[in-house]
Amino acid sequence: MKSAIGLNQKFLFMNDLFEGENEKFNDAINKINSFKTLQEALAYIDSEISSAWDKENSSVINFMDLVERRFMA
Numbered sequence: 001m002k003s004a005i006g007l008n009q010k011f012l013f014m015n016d017l018f019e020g021e022n023e024k025f026n027d028a029i030n031k032i033n034s035f036k037t038l039q040e041a042l043a044y045i046d047s048e049i050s051s052a053w054d055k056e057n058s059s060v061i062n063f064m065d066l067v068e069r070r071f072m073a
Contacts, residue, residue, distance in 0.1 A: 001029050001032060001033050001066060001067070001070045002029055004066055004069070005029075005066065009062070010025070012059055017049075024049075031044060032045070032067060032070070033070070038067070038068060041070075045067065
């Protein structure tokens with residue numbers, strides 16, 4: 001998933017979704033990449049990282065779209 005995220009998008013996600021913390025962002029991406037199914041990734045996102053996210057925020061929508069595309073391949 002890292003290769004699908006451009007530098008500008010990475011900083012946008014990091015600031016909007018991960019409180020500006022690079023380590024939180026990288027940990028989440030690595031964990032998402034380790035899952036075998038979309039359902040596992042979505043369960044992790046719901047339980048571990050998205051509790052404060054506004055589901056209608058464009059950054060959240062774009063991030064979730066990338067997660068879904070990662071498991072389509």
